Amino acid sequence: MLPYLVALACCVALTGQAVFPAPPEPAGNPSTPDKVLLGKALFWDEQLSSSRGVACGTCHILEHGGADPRTPSALHPGADGQFGTDDDVHGSPGVPRHTANGALLASAPFGVQAQVTNRRAPSVINAAYGTRLFLDGRADDVFRDPLTGTVVLPSGGALENQIAAPPVSGVEMAHLGRTWADIANDLPALTPLRLATQVPTALQQFLGNDDYAAVFARVFGTPGVTPTRIIFAIAAYERSLVSDRSPFDLHLAGLGPLTPMQSLGLARFQTFCAACHTDLDAAVLTTGPVLDDFRNIGVRPVAEDAGRFAVTGNPADRGRFRVPGLRNVALRGSYFHDGSQQTLGQVVDFYARGGDFADNRDPLVDAINGHIFISDSLQLQALLNALTDPRVANGLPPFDRPRLWSEGPLALAGFGTGTVGATGLPLHVAGLGAPYAGNPSFGVGVDSLAAGSFTFLLLDVAGSPVPTTVLGQSLHVGLTPALQILPVGQAITGAGGIGYATAVFHVPPNGANGTYWLQWAAVDAAGPAGFVTSPALRFTVF
Secondary structure: OHHHHHHHHHHHHHHOOOOOOOOOOOOOOOOOHHHHHHHHHHHOOHHHOOOOOOOHHHHOEHHHOOEOOOHHHOEEOOOOOOOOOOOOEEOOEOOOOEOOOOOEOOEOOOEOOOOEOOOOOOOOOOHHHOOOEOOOOOEOOOEEOOOOOOEEEOOOOHHHHHHHOHHHOOOOOOOOOOOHHHHHHHOOOOOOOOOOEOOOHHHHHHHOOOOHHHHHHHHHOOOOOOHHHHHHHHHHHHOOOOOOOOHHHHHHOOOOOOOHHHHHHHHHHHHHOOOOOHHHOOOHHHHOOOOOOEEOOOOOOHHHOOEOHHHHOOHHHOOEEEOOOOOOHHHHOOEOOOOOEOOHHHHHHHHHOOOOOOOOOOHHHHHHOOOOOHHHHHHHHHHHHOOOOHHHHOOOOOOOOOEOHHHOOOOOEEEOOOOEOOOOOEOEEEEOOOOOOOOOOEEEEEEEEEOOOEEEEEEEOOEEEEEEEEOOEEEEEOOOOOOEEEEEEEOEEOHHHEEEEEEEEOOOOOOOOEEEEEEEEEEOOOOHHHEEEEEEEEEEEO
């Protein structure tokens, strides 16, 4: 299949054939090629987060259909706040709870580890055609300046509204209390994409050696990095992410046939699915894949997540969520708002049984119950696989992108399992973002400590994923002559009386490059030899 997709991508690239019309633009934010390139840099720049470790693109990896490939292994405890129960949700990892100076603050129930959203990240691809974004539609089309509240775009600004939220979310990208004023003040002196690698040639040439202040002046014609300008540029980039070159789209435009199996799948789709998923209708040739519908398909009880109802207050919206577009669905790998289904086969099986929870469930889902058989499922999956745009799957323009620091060999890496002391819980370790040279706030933390226990940091220039056992502790630090044992102090009492500790490194601007191994230790009479130790954290200063 992959060679076929590559060949198809090359063919389409040569013809330059666009199937959909371009997404609508609000009059106050017209796209230009330079604005799109600036937005592309901002979207993939982890420096936009306060931790320097999360970009907009972290949760929207284009080769994975514009969604988050980490979702299957990322858990939120759901409405009951307890892990390991039926309402656990697969979401997107964000940042550990932290302050502006990089100190980690334990949060219930994540401790010092990255918090996870309570809904999975939807695809960013083709999102520009929507007028009510987020899974519950709370981003409407009236966009206001994040600082003044003044209406900037009286219509057409749903994408801008959606973009404005994550950079100041204390779960997704921000330290507690971070504002758009902080972001706008922070950005001008930064070198765009300093932490990224494999920056596409056209983007690198556009950025040159300028800092963000100079790039913004070039793009907007006057000096000034403002929240609205940042958001406008990212929105222009997202409006360029139009996926309309799948085998199905070329068939729809009269540029290629479907296979017999895909044709059978289309017939089944029109019977069972087309009433909600209208983005496969021929109308997309003139309107684009506009999807602003909300449905309750019975994924989980309404009491766990009210969905659209929390926005509108309309009882008819209880448990309703935005109907997702189906382009590139085979690449997304985690489905529904809670990420509960991992394969397309599981999704079809879900509909074949008419959903799982009846409260306010859409009658159209009830009507499917018992009418989809194995042959139907295989045919539907053949059609859904025909919705993959080869440019998306293979990272071809406009879906080419930089590689994030967090995806590369310099990313933080954890090893081992913490020992157990008085709390009865193994320790967990976390780091905050990228320890680049000059970072004044690289925070590290540990949780599951006994409240008030005295803590230390073990820091070495060598280590190993394979531990050495010393006094019942699994040590990953190398125990070289350069080993430092740094006293931190008493553990802070967090939720439930469980302790945690945090330390902040001010990484010098030069002279500290290299790889380091770190473990926490704490005095704990219930631990082996009167101590407990955390897993190891390996980090590279660059």
